[in-house]
Amino acid sequence: MATIRELARQCGVSVATVSRVFNRPEVVNPDTRKNVLDTAARIGYLPNESARTLATKKSHMVGLVWDTHHRRPGWRHPFLQEILIGLKTALSDRGYHLLMLATGDGEGSHDRAVRRHDLDGVVFIDDGTEDPALLRLAGSGVPCVSLDRPVTGPRATHVISDNAGGARGAVHHLHGRGRRAIATIAGPVRTAPGAERLAGYRAALAELGLPARGEYVAEGDFYLAGGHAAMRRLLELDERPDAVFVAGDEMAIGAIRAITEAGLRVPEDIAVVGFDDIELAALVQPGLTTVAQDKAGFGTAAATALIAMIDDPAAAPPPPAVLPTTLVVRGTA
Amino acid sequence: MATIRELARQCGVSVATVSRVFNRPEVVNPDTRKNVLDTAARIGYLPNESARTLATKKSHMVGLVWDTHHRRPGWRHPFLQEILIGLKTALSDRGYHLLMLATGDGEGSHDRAVRRHDLDGVVFIDDGTEDPALLRLAGSGVPCVSLDRPVTGPRATHVISDNAGGARGAVHHLHGRGRRAIATIAGPVRTAPGAERLAGYRAALAELGLPARGEYVAEGDFYLAGGHAAMRRLLELDERPDAVFVAGDEMAIGAIRAITEAGLRVPEDIAVVGFDDIELAALVQPGLTTVAQDKAGFGTAAATALIAMIDDPAAAPPPPAVLPTTLVVRGTA
DNA sequence: CTGAAAGCGCTTACAG
């Protein structure tokens, strides 16, 4: 590998000049600049990132804390792949790479990695658990953006869907279809999406002048089995609902299964609206009517927020990005 | 951040000694070793990775080339998330991090990133297209392991499922269920999984003494719509098949849809076996009988192979890892 | 607009 010294020699300039053409090209004479660039291309010179990072403390790498937890082994984000695409694309457009942080090598592994590698920022995508290492990280002053949950810190912000708005829209849609006994299967209220979607459901009920019945709220866990179990509880009610807003698509699929097993039909007997718009939603039959999240938008918004913080160390963190949702009407409501 | 110099000062030793306790602890006096380790923990010393990499040319980072191509924008690997988990876990157990390589910043971006960051190795997970940058990388001498496709290079190997064996098993299963007119919907034969599964299908036919009819082979593209279209072609045949081995679960779901639309039943009229065992396979109704791949095994095997090459620069690359498959019998065959 | 020099935080022969 050609080094900066070798390139400088071949161009007859100092290494300082070569360095400048790569970092502040505008300050160097156009002719020498061109010469340096040309011979760099010819001999295949590439600035070494470790040396750069060592000198500048900027690694041009962003950490991704994606927790494949001990506590919740099989945790899957409903659309990790899409988020990754958005993140990676937006980041690489700005010259940043994504470093997937190993987890589980003991407490505090994340902040250690951040310091050892001089990471410029980090994005969290976790299951909402209060991990002390994450809190410490967010509090430490490195730019952080978290997905799907609020964080606090001097340079931390988050991106989240308009969960309440999406939920409201779903309930209004159900109401528009003539349903009046509208139940919900909520996500865990300790998570922001769980709590906000439930709040949106309640708000819509109030707006529509529908009674808020406690027994119409069943809590699930965002997984299929949880949705199934919650629906069974709902089906045992004396006044069976004629519609249910389910706070996650996987749970909605489980709920539909429970309804079918009970000998009832969707949407005729009970209409169902989900949330997320996972791939599966379009593939089941009938297609799942659901509140779609802007999947790629998560990645893009996270990258944008992160880079804003990285570019201006003095600025306050950008406000949380709230992504609009879209109701996708298919067959279940 | 405490540096090695600061730590050395506090311990009353030279930086060389401190460096040794972290890199070759066995050569330093147990007492001084303990002292260094203790004060390191106390003052929160962490070796800086950039400085290490600069000095040693080992970054302890492995690149992941995951092509979200221009040529095939929406390309999704059926179980990227699971592979990522396996990879990340196995890698981090050995102290390596995963760097997701940006793509699209022009030709050759991958090999440039590898050189700039002194990556210790790279794993490819792509759609099988012949990307010159990848070939160059594999030929360059950095340890490479590719998923789902063979590669050649001085230090390259790959991990792949026993595609032919899995396909054979599927056809034998169909035969055991009494089916004799067994068709297949193949993946693109330019991909290794596509070609090998087709070969396995043909081998099984021969073993079973069944005729190999050209019109019973329909080529799909691994996507749902392709499977749907291929099945429609098969349904138009004079001698309609009574079973079909579909080389991918998504295509299988599409095929089932086509069968249903034609007013036929699965498995009564036509039995279906898929390949992959994607999440969806267990969720559709009836459940899809399919050849399961060892998802986490991909990541683990890739990490193992990579680390073997990294650890012994002189050794020949390990032979390709061929992962066994498992037939999962559900409702469609 | 350009160069000489110090410095970033480690590792590693080489002596002892």
Add this chain to the structure above:
DNA sequence: CTGAAAGCGCTTACAG
């Protein structure tokens, strides 16, 4: 078993 010193490949005031 340990230390002094050179070196890894850059960047960045500081002069000029």
